[in-house]
Amino acid sequence: MSRKKIPGTIQAAVAEAYEVVGPLKRIQGVLGLPLSSLSYGTEIREDRPGGLGVNYLDRLGQIMPEAAEPIAQYFAALAGGIYQPVDLSGVMSADIHRLTMAFSDVLQRHAEAHSATSKDPSDYTPEEARAQVKEVDDLLAVGAALRAALISKAEGTS
Known part of the structure; x- marks a missing residue:
């Protein structure tokens, strides 16, 4: 994405999720949303909140789990915590x-x-x-x- 990101915002987290699984055309196919709606998910404007609906974020994370990590990091930080992936391999x-x-x-x-x-x-x-x-x-x-x-x-x- 070429849109300017403000770290620590939901728009930046959505943009990072897009970058992990991109390109946008692929995400469009998975979510069934127009490109304009996907672009809106990373837009920062004072007159409207931007971001992408939680149901779409959930669906994207279910289908492309690697997209969930930036979103998990964002919400964990918002709640005052951290997100730590868990490696369950090994004995x-x-x-x-x-x-x-x-x-x-x-x-x-x-x-x-x-x-x-x-x-x-x-x-x-x-x-x-x-x-x-x-x-x-x-x-x-x-x-x-x-x-x-x-x-x-x-x-x-x-």
Whole structure:
């Protein structure tokens, strides 16, 4: 899409969903909407809200799951949270090992950031913070995967 995007808006999330699965002609075929309606979904105007109807977003995500991720990220941020995709591959018995390893990596980064070798041992430097965010994201992903596997077992669906 060539339309200007304002980060953090539903229009930007819809545009990102389009970019993931595009081109618009393909999306038009899937949703059965005119191109003008699809274009309207990314338009930012003061006199009307823009965006794409939730039912269409749901349908697009059902048919093209990769389009759902930008929308999930948008709504998670709107609710004050984050969206973390869950990787359910692998053997569940390894999940505790993966969880403890990921937690160990977080602790290691924390110790390094507060050691004498750090540029600022009393706090995270921007570089250390970026590296720690990656480790925390990895920990969250492993924890979410373990949780999903346990829910599936608890509900008898695995």
